[in-house]
Amino acid sequence: MSVPAKFTGQAALAKQTANAFDLKEHAYTPRAFTENDVVIEVEACGICGTDIHYITCGWREHDQFPAIVGHEIVGRVVRAGKNTTHKLGARVGFGAQCSSCRECDNCNAGMENYCTRAYVGTYQGPTGDKVQPYTQGGYADYYQGPGHFAIPIPDGLDSAVAAPLLCAGVTVYAPLKRYGAAKGKKVGVIGIGGLGHLGVQFAAALGADTYAISSSDRKKGDAEKLGAVGYINASDTEAVLKEHKGSFDIILCTSDQNDMPLNEVYLPLLKTFGNFISVGVPDNGLPHIGGALLPGKSITGSLIGSPSELEAMFKLALEKDVRTWIETRPMKEATQAVNDMTAGKARYRYVLVNDNYVKKE
Numbered sequence: 564m565s566v567p568a569k570f571t572g573q574a575a576l577a578k579q580t581a582n583a584f585d586l587k588e589h590a591y592t593p594r595a596f597t598e599n600d601v602v603i604e605v606e607a608c609g610i611c612g613t614d615i616h617y618i619t620c621g622w623r624e625h626d627q628f629p630a631i632v633g634h635e636i637v638g639r640v641v642r643a644g645k646n647t648t649h650k651l652g653a654r655v656g657f658g659a660q661c662s663s664c665r666e667c668d669n670c671n672a673g674m675e676n677y678c679t680r681a682y683v684g685t686y687q688g689p690t691g692d693k694v695q696p697y698t699q700g701g702y703a704d705y706y707q708g709p710g711h712f713a714i715p716i717p718d719g720l721d722s723a724v725a726a727p728l729l730c731a732g733v734t735v736y737a738p739l740k741r742y743g744a745a746k747g748k749k750v751g752v753i754g755i756g757g758l759g760h761l762g763v764q765f766a767a768a769l770g771a772d773t774y775a776i777s778s779s780d781r782k783k784g785d786a787e788k789l790g791a792v793g794y795i796n797a798s799d800t801e802a803v804l805k806e807h808k809g810s811f812d813i814i815l816c817t818s819d820q821n822d823m824p825l826n827e828v829y830l831p832l833l834k835t836f837g838n839f840i841s842v843g844v845p846d847n848g849l850p851h852i853g854g855a856l857l858p859g860k861s862i863t864g865s866l867i868g869s870p871s872e873l874e875a876m877f878k879l880a881l882e883k884d885v886r887t888w889i890e891t892r893p894m895k896e897a898t899q900a901v902n903d904m905t906a907g908k909a910r911y912r913y914v915l916v917n918d919n920y921v922k923k924e
């Protein structure tokens with residue numbers, strides 16, 4: 564299989580503002596190929612909230628433009644280095660991380676996502692290459708990265724449905740598993756969106772009594788379809804506490820709302836030694852934490868997942884029928900898709916697809 568010298572993607576040529584995105588076709592020369600790498604021909608790439616933060620410089624100012632984002636990438640291997648285990652033609656995916664040091668304590672323990680020395684993002688990460696000094700992502704025709712971070716996609720999963728699991732999926736699956744979501748446990752998932760709709764499904768798939776927690780009643784119907792046994796409208800503080808105070812083992816927070824009722828509702832809902840897990844942080848940070856923390860409550864964070872967690876997640880998704888709710892858009896219409904995403908229209912994930920994508924029924 565031949566690999567072109569240049570990869571072509573939909574790039575932000577400069578910093579842009581939300582709802583006025585304008586991505587342009589951009590060809591770049593990838594960093595030099597090594598025997599640890601694979602190149603995949605991209606079939607599908609999900610649109611993640613992080614993509615938007617990088618295009619707008621929302622988290623921090625940067626000057627790495629043109630920027631091709633996208634880190635929920637599924638495609639077929641068209642070139643495989645000798646040191647990789649991947650076969651030509653195999654379907655694999657890259658999530659938010661494409662490299663780590665492979666030597667630190669965390670990497671040695673299979674927690675590459677917590678690498679303390681050399682975490683490299685799938686896009687905007689350092690390459691050490693003069694021609695292309697930072698990684699470019701999956702809104703493109705090809706992607707190149709270390710084979711260790713290319714995760715096999717099970718045959719039964721559609722490429723576009725699988726793509727968002729690589730970032731959104733593992734971001735919620737990994738902490739649910741780590742903190743013990745299982746049969747007999749009560750789990751709440753705050754925010755029913757790209758992350759949350761997967762959080763509800765994975766918590767239910769792990770066997771937990773799963774509640775969707777939202778700030779209105781709008782998502783009630785969806786929550787039920789996703790496998791929630793209950794629905795909590797957190798804006799009705801008194802009724803919520805009366806029914807559920809001190810009863811949750813885990814509350815997984817996927818919301819990045821600045822005014823979340825952490826002290827008033829979420830911490831009181833936890834059991835003693837219960838865990839509030841944040842996988843997204845509001846721009847202003849979490850609310851000031853008061854005495855509601857003292858009765859043995861914990862607040863913790865979690866960042867994506869490791870290659871082994873990704874593999875375990877795909878296995879569970881296949882077994883328990885966890886599926887991303889998606890809408891596909893042609894790769895060339897990336898601009899419209901990111902504008903629609905920031906306008907809040909996604910139910911619950913847009914996935915960009917190239918012409919080689921074939922839908923699996």
Ligand SMILES: [Zn+2]
Nearest residue numbers: 611613659730
């Ligand atoms: Zn992401």
Ligand SMILES: [Zn+2]
Nearest residue numbers: 664667670678
């Ligand atoms: Zn490391």
